[in-house]
Amino acid sequence: MEQVRQTFKAESFFSNLLLYVNRAVEDFTLPLHSHEFIELAYVAEGKGFHYIEDDVQRIHRGQLHVIPIGTSHVFRPSSTNALQDPLIVYNCIFTKQLVDNLIPLVFDGPIAVYLEGLKEETLPYHAVFDTDDEIGKLFLSLYKEYSLPRSGSTTYLNTLLLQLIVTIYRLHTETSRTAPGSPARFLQILSYLEQNYAEKITLSHLTERFQWSERHLQRLFKQHTGQSFNYFLQSLRIQKSCEQLRSTQQKISRIAEAVGYKDLNSFMVLFRRMVGETPGAYRRQFRE
Template sequence: MNMKRPPMIMTGHDLFEADMPIFVNRAYESFDLREHAHDFIEITYVSEGEGMHYIDGEAVPVQQGAIWYIPEGRSHVFRPRTTKKDRPLIVYNCLFKTAYLTELGASIPSFQAIAAQYAAQSLQFFEVKDTRGEFHALFRELFREYSRRTEGFLAIITALLVRIVTGLHRQRGHQRVADGASPPSLLSLEESIAYIDRHYATELRLPDIAAQASLSERQFSRLFRKQTGMSFTAYVQNARMEEACRLLAASRLSVSDVAAQIGYADMKYFHQLFKRKTGVTPRAYRGASSPNGNLPQQRQEAPFPD
């Protein structure tokens, strides 16, 4: 009878050095390592290749740029796509004790809420994509500092860990917002901003977005201005006008089509807003954006006035 072997248990005692709350390596995944669970948190970055991630009974394809957050106790293992040596699956592993994440939250007030969320036993594993290569640079620096052990390295890898966890939190929010056409049942402030960035062409109302963030309009407006430097209305209008500028310069859409595409049916109002943003009419902007045009760069990039 063919029975599946239970996952082995990896403990921090086997990996972490004395007085070292973090373990970092760069590994070639193979078929030798058994499926395993562990008593620490793991963040894995797929640096090269592709393969499969077997986790809690699921089989998920992975490829370069995938980042996995794996809480304590989750049974998992990465496998390469093939045994061929010229097509390896190479990952960076960042392992750290859950208690250390909690300690960082206690010592960095602005990080406390995120640390508490990612140290929670109820948090499920998840994957995000490194769409711009930012995480790749962070993990390379993390591995370099951990390996070289030059003076002050622990302070640097701790700061990098905070950046990585915070970046995961942001990217997770962006992906959750991007997956649906309407806001999730509850949005953080950052997720609200991400939602606006992706849906500025739709009808966006402050009361609705504030309610999704479980805040009053006054609270939301105050926090939103502190985060973005603009009011809710100015931020939406700025996003729309920036897209209008891009469409006018890069496409052959008519001015009315551009207005419609960014969410304006009232052409008079669109013209008024556009001129406030750029100092010129849409047609003049298109002409000045041509190779022989002469659009003032400072006005072109100025934020929408609040």
């Protein structure tokens, strides 16, 4: 049976301000829908699925989705337990009229064309990956300013939106133009590991996600980090465990699991080999 698709009307979200920002914990109640405005949706936490027209995509933290006017979509979490496995998405929606107001402030032709494409509905749906948390920081500023307006908030929100659009444009064009194997493309893999180090990640997983061969990925890790993939991932996990040992009172077993090690003994052996002492001894240095 074909799903019922709703259309969200502009008047439900906008009054004098032609922009709306929210933070949503996604569930299974929102229907498949399109809208009369442009939407920028940023996955801030968790993972799940994005139903976009007739396609289904896996989503994870750090993705920014550009959803044009009239495109049907909905986000769904990967779990029904919103407390344990939440999917949190920040949304920034805005009208064609706001785009008209912003274009005169843009002095770079390609970015003005990009904005025109959003307004005229000629630019298709696309997504980018937030490689160094630029988009995440901008969305937090947008949400804070929108939720707690002060004098000059309209101007400030518009400047933040312009920064966000320029950042998205850069990531979109760099991703499509940069040759495989370059430092810019490899940075995407490092950022992905930084955000998902606790997951069960293998070279096969990365080859499927980034469309490179295992042999080529191993060469890239040696070239850009001086380490093998496995050693780099282990080092990253141990580094994250050190941060938690210094700053929290969590049990060592919980920290081991949080950084990706279900077997405590394996974690203890690896930690001692890399750090030179046990996790308990390491923690005591910062309690004295």
